[in-house]
Amino acid sequence: MILTVNHTTSYQYDAPMRAAVQSLRLFPSRFDGQRTIRWQVAVEGGIRGGSFRDGAGDKVEGWSMRGPVEEITISVTGQVETLDLAGVLRGHRETVHPFAYLSETAATWIDDAIETLAQEAVRGAKDPLEQAHQLSRAVADAIAYKPGVTHAHTTAAEALGLGEGVCQDHAHALCAVARAVGMPARYVSGYLHASEDGTPHEAAHAWAEVFVDGIGWIGFDPANGCCPDARYIRLGSGLDAREAAPIKGIALGEGEESLDVAVALESTQQ
Template sequence: MIFTVNHVTTYRYDAPMRSAVQSLRLFPSRFDGQRTVSWEVKVEGGTRGGSFRDGAGDKIEGWSIRGPVSEVSIAVTGQVETIDLAGVLRGHRELVHPFAYLRETTATWIDDALDLLARESIAGANDDLARAHALARGVGEAISYTPGATDARTTAAEALAQGEGVCQDHAHAVCAVARAVGMPARYVSGYLYARDDGELHDASHAWAEIWVEGIGWIGFDAANECCPDARYIRLGSGLDAREAAPIKGIALGAGEEELDVTVALEAVQQ
């Protein structure tokens, strides 16, 4: 499939800020499942800095904005071609060893309930691929997808305890249960065109990848009970949502921040 992407993130401040700096992980991953036809990232009033590709294979670009700053607008426009690889991240070049993704974070801290869910989910699974699917299925059954049920600070343990959450919570929980049984896992940020029921998905999306020996990284979207296919555009990864965030930044000043995000994906060819 070929998609056009329009993604605008705007930060507004109730008092002018002295300056702002942004680190952007807003570029499509390079692997066999997707090809960037065109892509442009602009920061209104900003100065483009250096860019590099990190050890996980993600491109990161820096921007700075001189003050006084009352608003920062980051606009992404582009076109990406995708194909279905059944969730396998084939042809992706990276340097970080998979075992680095066995580390816990605050968001993916494994409590007794997550550990129990992990071990109950893989009962009867006879290989790592079956275990990975069972873990994602277990998370999807234990945490109901409920928009607005959690916020950016909610941990996997908290989402499991209340039995509902959003895609970020499902991704964190999959990472947690996989690591609980010794399988490397990481959080992935990107876009999703539509859910299985055909409902348009009007926001950025998140899922998880689990390392399966002999195959490599495989994506699992527990919120939608599937592996990423041609409807997904992959941007970047990390140990959790904070590390994989498409936009990280800081503004210097005393103003309070307000955030507005709009994402539009359109399929131009299937």
């Protein structure tokens, strides 16, 4: 499948800021499941800085803006050819050891409810692959998809307590339950063209990857009850949403910030 992306993020300030710096993780991952045909990232009025590929294999690029800054507009346009690898991250180069992803964070803290859900989910599983699938199903069953009930700082434990949330909450919860049973797991950011039945979906998306001995990293999307396939574009990963965020930045000044995001994906069947 060939997916075309148009993604615009705009930050507005009610008072001019002195300067701003952005760190962008907005580039398609390099692995056997996707090939970049064309891709462009630009910051209107910005100065492009250095770029590097981190230990997790993700490309990061820096931008800066000189004041007065009243608005920052980040645009992404591109086209990626994708292949369904049943969620397996085959051919992805990285140097970080999987055990680094056993670490807990504030968003993925393991409380008693997380621990109980994890242990019950893997009971009876024959091997690590089956454990990973059962953990993903358990999260999907425990947290119904419902926008508006959680926010950017909701933790996995809080979403589990509510029994509702969005893809960020599902990804955090899967990371937490996997780590609770000793399986490395990480948060993944990217794009999703549509749900499995063809229903349009919010294009900016998140899921989790679990490390399975003998196979490697495998993606699981509890929000949609599947493994990432040709409808997904993978951008980057981290221990949680904050670490894997496609856009991080800081603006110097006293203005209040507002945010507007528009993402559109189109597919072309080969």
